[in-house]
């Protein structure tokens with residue numbers, strides 16, 4: 001199908017079932033099928049793979065993945081789209097559709113989704129979990145970030161997200177996009193932008209550019225983080241004002257747990273001068289610094 005045919009098919013089917021794409025659910029459908037294929041190819045699926053798709057939409061990406069993966073678990077919040085996709089996906093016995101919100105809240109996946117994934121992962125020999133999705137942009141960051149902290153470690157994540165978020169994920173120190181998200185992702189994964197996409201490849205058009213991002217979990221990197229929750233929270237709190245001096249950020253983040261002299265002592269041990277800024281610290285340096293802080297303030301929690 002051409003882009004125009006895909007768009008008119010979509011418009012007609014959605015009109016038949018009385019659906020207007022809702023911006024609150026990030027309903028921007030990818031109508032360039034070459035790009036849908038690029039997402040599938042970037043995921044390098046095979047019969048060991050259990051795919052999690054957040055946002056079934058009309059099921060076009062789901063159907064392509066079902067032909068290559070062992071299992072696809074696909075989650076859709078919108079009842080009309082869930083029903084439409086159920087018709088499209090009838091022929092696939094390796095697709096499990098869930099009509100629910102993929103997230104329980106900002107920091108956690110929906111347990112129903114995790115339980116279903118757990119069942120499918122246990123049933124497939126040598127299984128690997130991959131997230132592959134054209135993500136709803138309003139929840140793209142929590143979906144990617146929370147999957148890294150949940151009980152099923154993903155092998156990789158290939159997703160369409162806002163270009164701005166993709167740039168933050170791959171950003172390097174001293175750049176405007178370097179943030180807690182960059183550190184959290186790069187500390188555990190190898191991240192690359194596969195393709196930048198203009199609004200015109202979606203219907204309806206989003207207001208911003210998009211990108212396909214490929215994030216591959218790196219076990220060696222992950223194993224080098226002794227306490228991921230502590231690291232995540234510490235990085236988030238010192239990056240709240242990333243352009244400020246590091247000392248002020250650490251003093252504010254650790255108040256009641258470290259006094260200023262203790263912070264100065266830890267900064268000295270790391271050879272950080274008084275004018276060191278949070279935004280200049282490389283991921284490995286932040287990890288080493290977190291471990292020093294954790295040794296002195298192990299009970300700290302936000």
Ligand SMILES: C[S@@+](CC[C@H](N)C(=O)[O-])C[C@H]1O[C@@H](n2cnc3c(N)ncnc32)[C@H](O)[C@@H]1O
Pocket residue numbers: 025026027028029030054055056057058059060061075076077078081100101102103133134135136137139
């Ligand atoms: C960008 S569209 C992608 C649809 C389809 N996969 C495609 O490629 O065209 C995002 C989809 O996610 C659904 N969605 C939005 N928020 C969701 C959530 N929290 N949990 C599950 N699905 C959600 C929307 O209803 C929409 O169908």
